Amino acid sequence: MLYIGCHLSYSKGYEAMGKQAVEIGANTFAFFTRNPRGGSAKAIDSADVSRLESILAENRFGKLVAHAAYTMNPCAADHNIISFARRSMADDLVRMESVPHNYYNFHPGYHMKQGVETGIKLISEQLNGVLKPEQTTTVLLETMAGKGSEMGRSFEELRDIIERVELKDKLGVCFDTCHVWDGGYNIADNLDGVLEDFDRIIGLERLKAVHLNDSLNPLGAHKDRHAKIGEGYIGADALIRVINHPALKHLPFILETPNDMQGYKNEIAFLRRNYSE
């Protein structure tokens, strides 16, 4: 079964996202746990959550991949920004338990000239501060394009963060195809080799979700500009190989391509046509 979806708006609540997902042929989706510009999150309506749960069960959805606000920077140079990131993530993880056993993905952040070592230390400290043994949510570190001081640009950096976290069983990785390509990993010509590297450095058992995007920039550009499937440098054929790869094909795939809902519906249908069970 291909689990595929896109980002949906949480503004009308959980049930609305479930319905919209079904309408566009999706059987997973991503959503921001709070307004990306910061601010407080909405109160959880448990009736709304249970209506979503029945939509998910009836339509045999895969795991959902919630996304932390982009504005969180756990490895900032400013103390207030670090503590805001910590409070937001701790609060998000409490909220995630209203839809248990799903994924919560975040960007490791920008070290802001403090250096990679300090970045690794601060990110792992944040995780050690917020992860709880009883949580059912798996927290995913996203592979990043490495623009400026962005952390998570290499598998080694993600490994070094994970190594310093106590509750490692609560951690996984979300593999963003645009970001790894921009980071210099040639998934178009050597997907097997890239996944072998991932396995050797991090371990494929940590790979829990994929952000499926084409890239507007050539290999190693460190830019992070997403393109529609088949309209970028990675190309449709390579992305079809991604969804069909034995190490990946059962994971949830989230499209973050520049599309409206009709565009997502078309991309989902296209990928389903090119997926073999």
Ligand code: FE
């Ligand atoms: Fe992301």
Ligand code: FE
């Ligand atoms: Fe992404």
Ligand code: ZN
């Ligand atoms: Zn991106």
